[in-house]
Amino acid sequence: KQLESKPFITTNLCIDIMQRIKENTSSVRTTPGxxxxxxNGDVIYTPPSGEDVIRxxxxxxxxxxxEDDSLDPLIKMALMHYQFEAIHPFSDGNGRTGRILLLLYLKMENLLDVPAIYLSEYIILIRKKRQLFYVIS
Structure with missing residues (x-):
């Protein structure tokens, strides 16, 4: 619904998505990623550290x-996903947040007509009487 009133993906939207997924109020990580x-055990990637750097x-x-550019939206989507996952801004929930951002970007670019959601037990899951129910509304 936020994209309907303001068609931009923002840092605050990313944080809001992660908080809803994790059902907490955490924010950008302040600890090393x-x-x-x-x-071979060789470190091949270290995510950025420090809240100011991550922000x-x-x-x-x-x-x-x-930004309005001439990049094909699907190429841009792949680049944005790589960029978000490389930043790895949260202590947990980065992959799930990144996948939701992909869907929001497709919707923002009018490449997705109907709302969609990944059916992942990590997105929104309710336990009730030993049964799992997905909330998709």
Whole structure:
């Protein structure tokens, strides 16, 4: 609904999505992120550290998504997903938030006609009487 009134993907929207997924009030991480290592144990990627640095990178991410350019929207979508996951702004929920951002971007670019949601138990899950119900409204 936020995209209907303001068709921009913002840092605050990313934080709001993550908070809804995690059902908490956490924000941009202030602790070092998890490094990626290859099979030899060599560190091949270290995400940015420091809240100010992460927020600056999110600001660049926001500008990239919302600028009017000649990039094919599907190419831009792939680049924005890579950029968001490389920033890895949250302690948890980055992948799920990133996948929701993909859908929002497709909707924003009018490439997705109907609302869609990933049926992932991590997005919105309710436990009731030992049964799992997905909330899709």
């Amino acid at each position: 998890t490094t990626l290592s290859n099979t 600056e990178k999110l600001s660049n991410f926001e500008k990239f998504i919302n």
